[in-house]
Amino acid sequence: MTLHPTSSELDRTLPNGFGAAAILAASIGSLALGILTVAGDASKAFARHLILYRPTGPLSGVTIIAIAIWLLTWALLSHRWSARNVALRPILTVSFILLAVSLLLTFPPVIDLF
Amino acid sequence: MEITLRSLVTILHGMGFGALFLLAFSGAMFELGRTEQGSAPGSTRHIHIYLVVMTLLAWLTVLSGAYIIYPWYRAVAPPGTADLSAYPQLFLKAHPNTIGWHSFFMEWKEHIAWLAPISITMITAVYFHYGYQIRRNLALRRAVLAFVAIAFFAAAVAGFAGAMINKYAPVQGGHLFHVLHGA
Numbered sequence: 001m002t003l004h005p006t007s008s009e010l011d012r013t014l015p016n017g018f019g020a021a022a023i024l025a026a027s028i029g030s031l032a033l034g035i036l037t038v039a040g041d042a043s044k045a046f047a048r049h050l051i052l053y054r055p056t057g058p059l060s061g062v063t064i065i066a067i068a069i070w071l072l073t074w075a076l077l078s079h080r081w082s083a084r085n086v087a088l089r090p091i092l093t094v095s096f097i098l099l100a101v102s103l104l105l106t107f108p109p110v111i112d113l114f
Numbered sequence: 115m116e117i118t119l120r121s122l123v124t125i126l127h128g129m130g131f132g133a134l135f136l137l138a139f140s141g142a143m144f145e146l147g148r149t150e151q152g153s154a155p156g157s158t159r160h161i162h163i164y165l166v167v168m169t170l171l172a173w174l175t176v177l178s179g180a181y182i183i184y185p186w187y188r189a190v191a192p193p194g195t196a197d198l199s200a201y202p203q204l205f206l207k208a209h210p211n212t213i214g215w216h217s218f219f220m221e222w223k224e225h226i227a228w229l230a231p232i233s234i235t236m237i238t239a240v241y242f243h244y245g246y247q248i249r250r251n252l253a254l255r256r257a258v259l260a261f262v263a264i265a266f267f268a269a270a271v272a273g274f275a276g277a278m279i280n281k282y283a284p285v286q287g288g289h290l291f292h293v294l295h296g297a
Contacts, residue, residue: 014247016254019251019257022240023236023258026233030228030232034225063228070232096260102229103226108221111221
């Protein structure tokens with residue numbers, strides 16, 4: 001009987017699910033930020049609903065809601081994927097597409113298109 | 115020599131938290147590069163501490179910016195106010211030569227900046243979870259490095275915009291501190 005873990009046990013590779021969940025959730029949170037930014041800029045009525053802290057204005061709702069979506073998504077994906085390996089390539093592809101879209105949606109000339 | 119409370123907080127936000135966060139990227143990239151080359155097990159403790167500090171700096175920067183300084187920046191002047199220097203957003207929008215600093219750079223900065231703390235928090239969590247084992251998963255490691263680059267880009271845009279906006283329309287006001295008497 002071995003009292004201490006062997007080197008092979010210490011070297012056991014962790015499932016990639018945790019990383020995939022963290023990356024996809026970060027991209028979804030970033031996308032939420034971009035969508036809320038555009039929506040708040042396009043509609044004065046919607047912008048008023050985004051005022052969760054009056055001194056900061058609609059930016060408060062954009063940031064608080066986007067962070068809530070990010071953390072909630074992260075918790076849900078982590079719960080489902082952390083203990084297993086997932087198909088990383090399609091998840092990373094989707095993540096970087098979402099991230100690219102979120103970068104575009106926070107760029108003022110693109111915001112002004114809507 | 116004197117400085118106002120708002121100027122002091124703005125300096126802390128930009129040159130304290132924000133600049134330190136940007137400076138920390140070189141160290142983070144170096145450490146992550148070492149991982150890429152295959153660092154030894156047990157050598158991840160330093161980067162864990164380093165990434166936690168970076169994460170704290172990122173959050174302190176965006177939270178102080180959005181919830182302390184931005185309200186001062188977007189303050190509304192009483193009707194009939196001729197001198198708009200205490201109202202940076204209105205001051206910038208009042209001049210054709212400076213309106214772009216608000217309508218383009220401030221609009222960009224106030225949103226893109228948030229991608230930095232989101233990214234660096236994710237990177238820190240992934241490194242805490244995997245440690246040196248991340249070097250075994252090339253796709254995951256490269257994705258994390260790409261997020262480091264995105265976080266740097268977001269922080270650099272926000273930092274540049276903030277510095278330039280504060281040059282044209284500095285956030286001022288509040289309690290006056292006398293730093294050096296007679297100097």
